Amino acid sequence: MNRLFTFGCSFTKYNWAMWPELVNFEYKPSEYYNFGRCAAGNQYIAHQVALANQIHKFTTDDMVMICWTHMFRKDWFEPYGVGETDGGWQCNGNVFNPGGLNFYIDKRLYILEDFLAKDLLTISNTIKLLETTKIPNHQMQITSVFETTGDGHGIFDNDVLSHPETKPLLEYCQPKIGLPYDNFIDTHDVWFRYFPEDAKKHVADYHPMPEHHMEYLSKVCGMSFSDATVTAAKKCQDYTFEYIRKHRDEESYKDFNLVFQDYDDQDMPSYEMGLCLSLENFRD
Numbered sequence: 001m002n003r004l005f006t007f008g009c010s011f012t013k014y015n016w017a018m019w020p021e022l023v024n025f026e027y028k029p030s031e032y033y034n035f036g037r038c039a040a041g042n043q044y045i046a047h048q049v050a051l052a053n054q055i056h057k058f059t060t061d062d063m064v065m066i067c068w069t070h071m072f073r074k075d076w077f078e079p080y081g082v083g084e085t086d087g088g089w090q091c092n093g094n095v096f097n098p099g100g101l102n103f104y105i106d107k108r109l110y111i112l113e114d115f116l117a118k119d120l121l122t123i124s125n126t127i128k129l130l131e132t133t134k135i136p137n138h139q140m141q142i143t144s145v146f147e148t149t150g151d152g153h154g155i156f157d158n159d160v161l162s163h164p165e166t167k168p169l170l171e172y173c174q175p176k177i178g179l180p181y182d183n184f185i186d187t188h189d190v191w192f193r194y195f196p197e198d199a200k201k202h203v204a205d206y207h208p209m210p211e212h213h214m215e216y217l218s219k220v221c222g223m224s225f226s227d228a229t230v231t232a233a234k235k236c237q238d239y240t241f242e243y244i245r246k247h248r249d250e251e252s253y254k255d256f257n258l259v260f261q262d263y264d265d266q267d268m269p270s271y272e273m274g275l276c277l278s279l280e281n282f283r284d
Contacts, residue, residue, distance in 0.1 A: 001063040001136070004029035005052055007045050008067035009091075010207060011142045011181070012036030016276040017233070019213035025279040026229045039093035042145075043071030046098065046122045047089070050129070056133045065221075066126070066176065067140040070094070072112075072120040075258040084102050113160055117144060121171040127176055139177040140223045146170060178220035194241040210237045210279075228284065235282035239275060 004027070006012055013020070013036025024032045033056070035048040041178035058064060074095050077088065106264065123145070130137045147163075161170060181187075190209050208216070210233035217223040225233075275281045 002029040002061035007041040009069040038054040044075035
């Protein structure tokens with residue numbers, strides 16, 4: 001591939017090397033751009049794809065890879081000097097999260113079918129953009145994008161999914177997006193392997209580790225990885241857990257295997273933790 005462009009939420013760019021790092025390390029594109037962002041919704045993701053295309057002019061020698069997130073995230077673009085932010089895109093995650101956007105918007109906006117219709121439009125238009133311009137691409141999803149709230153619970157009845165305003169777009173999108181991570185990957189298993197003493201705790205950080213991403217990319221995208229990539233990914237993962245064991249706040253997270261959350265908002269040691277962000281730091 002000539003250039004690699006990757007898009008998504010925290011499953012794409014987080015506190016340690018995610019799937020774009022594996023692809024970049026293995027396939028060595030001439031240029032690599034990761035547009036992932038923690039808590040991003042599908043509107044933000046699609047906007048970044050369109051923006052990147054306008055700026056970088058995708059060609060048939062490039063590879064575009066998108067990992068769509070669940071539909072109940074609300075992104076909005078805010079002018080500079082408005083509110084308490086620095087302006088630009090605001091990505092607030094799932095509107096149903098406690099303490100999230102649900103405290104600030106009218107309950108009438110919680111029409112679930114509206115989220116479905118908007119994301120169907122957003123995702124189908126993005127896929128069509130890449131298809132009509134013959135840009136090589138992979139479409140992925142962290143969970144079943146059009147069927148769950150993001151916590152694994154199905155929400156739509158058949159009459160909604162078969163509605164004439166949604167069914168044609170669903171039939172177009174669903175076959176083009178690879179199976180979701182949670183179909184065959186348990187992101188908790190590796191945490192309990194590294195921290196067997198924590199097996200009775202409620203939950204681990206649900207973001208996949210490098211070994212999960214290799215499994216996913218192999219099964220869904222048909223990618224294979226050299227021994228050099230497998231070794232670098234293992235070293236990166238070992239280093240990440242070593243850092244977590246050293247720095248996690250046992251007092252604050254007595255029941256959870258968490259050390260930090262969003263990379264963009266967390267004040268972490270830039271050098272020590274920063275090593276985990278790139279597999280290049282673990283190349284033999």
